[in-house]
Amino acid sequence: MNNIEISFIEWLGYFQGKIIQELLRHIQIIAISLPFALIVGIPLGFYISSRPKIAQIVIYLSSIMMTIPSLALFGLMVVLLAPFKLGLGIVPAVIAIVLYSMLPIIRNTYIAINQVPEGMIEAAKGMGMTKQQILWRIKLPLSIPVIMAGIRNAMVLGVSVATFASLVAAGGLGYFIFSGIGRSNLRMVLVGAILVSVLGIGVNYFLLLVEDWVTPKGLKVKR
Amino acid sequence: MNLFQYISENYNKIIDLCMEHFFLFLFSLIITTIVGIAISIFATEEGKENIGKIIVSVTGAAQAVPSIAVIALVFIFVGIGKPPAIIALIVYGLVPIIFNSTSGILSVPREIIEAGKGMGFTKRQVLWKLKIPIAIPVIMGGIRSTATIIIGTAVIASVIGGGGLGDLIFVGLKLNRPSVLIVGAALSAIMAIIIDHILAYIEKLITPKGLKVKR
Amino acid sequence: MSTDNNSQENNKIKNKEEQEKSKVKEYTIELKNLTKRFGEKVAVDNLSLNMEKGTLTMLIGPSGCGKTTTMKMINRLIQADEGEIKLNGTSVYDIDPVQLRRTIGYVIQEIGLFPHFTVYDNIATVPRLLKWDENKIKKRVEELLDMVTLDSSYAYRYPLQLSGGERQRVGLARALGADPEVLLMDEPFGAIDPINRLKLHDSFLEIQEEIKKTIVFVTHDINEAIKLGDKIAIIRAGKLVQYDYSAKILYNPANKFVENLLGQDRSLKALTLKKNKDFVSNEGVITVSKDTTEDEVLKLLQKKNQIIAFVLDKNDKLVGRYWLEKAKKDKVEINYDEEPILIEQNNTLNETLSTMFACGEKLLPVVDRRNKFKGIILLDKIFEEFNK
Known part of the structure; x- marks a missing residue:
């Protein structure tokens, strides 16, 4: 036992550089995708929030998209991008993550804005706020917690989908798992599994804190 | 090789993989549903509400673990083949069903349970006539996400020998054969969408009418 | 058990106490x-x-x-x-x-x-x-x-x-x-x-x-x-x-x-414990039928030295109220309310008192659940009870 433990640590030391490299790569893939998901998702959510008919279609389509297995969506991206010579590398991963993580953001933005009570908006109008003011001072602060929950959801999905990047030679933590399984190298698999879990849970937890931090105090106080 | 050629030449194999995928899914869903609801019922019994709350926060956090991590861990500790794949599907699929059922049952208003007890419902009657029917929409939501997750995870579980449509996707990716990849991806996507619609219909069917009426 | 409708709370209590003693x-x-x-x-x-x-x-x-x-x-x-x-x-x-x-x-x-x-x-x-x-x-x-x-x-x-x-x-x-x-x-x-x-x-x-x-x-x-x-x-x-x-x-x-x-x-x-029906009186109450003309009512009221007359239909239901008001130069004016303020006989004296204060009347008609006229309650009577 002792022997194995020591050698595992030695192994870790040997692989340290690679581990850090793939971890950063993984984070990089998510970090590149997130702004796109936000830039498309939040305005789209706002746009459909006042257009119930379009909203119904968008929400329905996005719920369908969400049920599609992430690997299947990723695979479809690879195929669709191949003619443009983009089927390999970071691009399909980023596009799949953007598409996939946009959905919870759109949905939550839509829900968030529609849950702002009518009476509040009416009161704001009655006090002479402009549309812009209502948006920035009332609607947005009150919907931020729900929108943040959507972003959190999106990021967690991103951590998961980014593991597939290694399947198209784009690296990331998936490398340890997929290559490890292929070579029956349990250490690699273990490192990959642990890191990707920690990353997922960590991102989730960190964004929960952010969520709490951006939630207006008045919404959190207890009766 | 183009798509249609591939499909016509491998028609039987595709059907087989489809069936395999479906049964992998069905078996895991039945087990997770039964086990998951049983655990939730146990964890929400009177006096055990704290266990229930712990379970809700643990499963809530566990949902952030990517499915591939669970598959990897099962690979390490159990090995390769169908049984490990099914274990991975069940373990991962349990998370949303337990999360939803437990929080659903815990959120049944206290006064409804108190009224039931005060009127002489037995513990069992409180569970089956009050708690479960009132929590049905939330429980069904859990079953639906579990179903989606199992189908999606089954695709990935093919790397540890689970079989199913994931085989086509991995072969397509590794050997750079778009037709194979598309068939696997499209069929698993269609299967997921159809099953979600069926479950949504069942949800509609079994949600008590009184919970749906408008004021 | 036959109870006297006019019996006061204390009598009821005594009755109940006796009952209690009898069935130990x-x-x-x-x-x-x-x-x-x-x-x-x-x-x-x-x-x-x-x-x-x-x-x-x-x-x-x-x-x-x-x-x-x-x-x-x-x-x-x-x-x-x-x-x-x-x-x-x-x-x-x-x-x-x-x-x-x-x-x-x-x-x-x-x-x-x-x-x-x-x-x-x-x-x-x-x-x-x-x-x-x-x-x-x-x-x-x-x-x-x-x-x-x-x-x-x-x-x-x-x-x-x-x-x-x-x-x-x-x-x-x-x-x-x-x-x-x-x-x-x-x-x-x-x-x-x-x-x-x-x-x-x-x-x-x-x-x-x-x-x-x-x-x-x-x-x-x-x-x-x-x-x-x-x-x-x-x-x-x-x-x-x-x-x-x-x-x-x-x-x-x-x-x-x-x-x-x-x-x-x-x-x-304590007034909450008292029911209106126990304080209804008919003394000096003037009731008229729907067909009585205003002049007739006026004469009747002046003759009996009263200021209010209640209008009842054939079934004794209260349908209106005439009341006199002193206008300028000692001239008396007669008024008619189509929906007079009234109180129900099963309500409590407490609520009646509130109603009287609210509408500024010293005298209110009492009816039963079917709006049948039962008599009147006087503010003075409530005060009497209050001071007990």
Whole structure:
């Protein structure tokens, strides 16, 4: 036992550089995708929030998209991008993550804005706020917690989908798992599994804190 | 090789993989549903509400673990083949069903349970006539996400020998054969969408009418 | 038992006391030396309380005094640590708790209607637990809906489709489902707005007059306790401070605590115990028929030296009121109200007094539930009672 433990640590030391490299790569893939998901998702959510008919279609389509297995969506991206010579590398991963993580953001933005009570908006109008003011001072602060929950959801999905990047030679933590399984190298698999879990849970937890931090105090106080 | 050629030449194999995928899914869903609801019922019994709350926060956090991590861990500790794949599907699929059922049952208003007890419902009657029917929409939501997750995870579980449509996707990716990849991806996507619609219909069917009426 | 309608509260009490003496210890509910601790805290402390059949007993006290705990020990939702609880002479500990609860009606403040059951199914809950025949259940549900004055079309609605007051009525009907002898009510009207609460009080009293259940009713509202209760048990820190007929408590509070609970306006509250019908008079009341002309009324009033005449239809229903007003230069003017302010004979003197203050009348007509004219009440009479 002792022997194995020591050698595992030695192994870790040997692989340290690679581990850090793939971890950063993984984070990089998510970090590149997130702004796109936000830039498309939040305005789209706002746009459909006042257009119930379009909203119904968008929400329905996005719920369908969400049920599609992430690997299947990723695979479809690879195929669709191949003619443009983009089927390999970071691009399909980023596009799949953007598409996939946009959905919870759109949905939550839509829900968030529609849950702002009518009476509040009416009161704001009655006090002479402009549309812009209502948006920035009332609607947005009150919907931020729900929108943040959507972003959190999106990021967690991103951590998961980014593991597939290694399947198209784009690296990331998936490398340890997929290559490890292929070579029956349990250490690699273990490192990959642990890191990707920690990353997922960590991102989730960190964004929960952010969520709490951006939630207006008045919404959190207890009766 | 183009798509249609591939499909016509491998028609039987595709059907087989489809069936395999479906049964992998069905078996895991039945087990997770039964086990998951049983655990939730146990964890929400009177006096055990704290266990229930712990379970809700643990499963809530566990949902952030990517499915591939669970598959990897099962690979390490159990090995390769169908049984490990099914274990991975069940373990991962349990998370949303337990999360939803437990929080659903815990959120049944206290006064409804108190009224039931005060009127002489037995513990069992409180569970089956009050708690479960009132929590049905939330429980069904859990079953639906579990179903989606199992189908999606089954695709990935093919790397540890689970079989199913994931085989086509991995072969397509590794050997750079778009037709194979598309068939696997499209069929698993269609299967997921159809099953979600069926479950949504069942949800509609079994949600008590009184919970749906408008004021 | 024949009771004199004009008899005062004290006479009633004497009658009841005699009754009590004659049938020794025939209590429906007996609580003996009950004690309940939650950890270090003693919630109920050696409390004994007996309730006679058919009485409505109010348990009142500050929040956390143990009144709800006491009530919940009766249907064993809370297990007593020490003491005895008997229901019709049988210890509740000899009955299976589930069976016990099916024989006791139970209403809570949040009502707890089952949202996935229709109104019908909610009311049928206990009869079904008791495996009654469906036909019998149907009859019972109809009867109960009628009793709580809900139209039979309500049977197939769901709780989410009802207003607060309607839900409370269904809650009461559900508790009465299997016609239990005993009813436990935990602040049942606590969440209802004041106006609807008064209405519910009135209909609740009417229902109780009809069904004569033995009711234990927890409240923290002294006005509610006085208005509804036959007897009031005042509890403080788990101990029984005073237990008696409402009037006795009002007139003889046991100590400072009870006095404070009753408040400064004790005599005013005592008016809540009095019904209008016991103070109606017909002395000098002038009634005219619909056909009487204004001139005739004027002459009649001047002749009898009165200023008000009530107009009744053929069935003695009150339909209007003439009244005289002194206009300029000693000229008298006659006025007519089509919808005169009136009071119901079963309402309390307290409410009548409020109405009089509100409308500035010293004299108001009294009618029964069907709007039939019964006589008048004079402000002076209420003052007389008040000063007693």
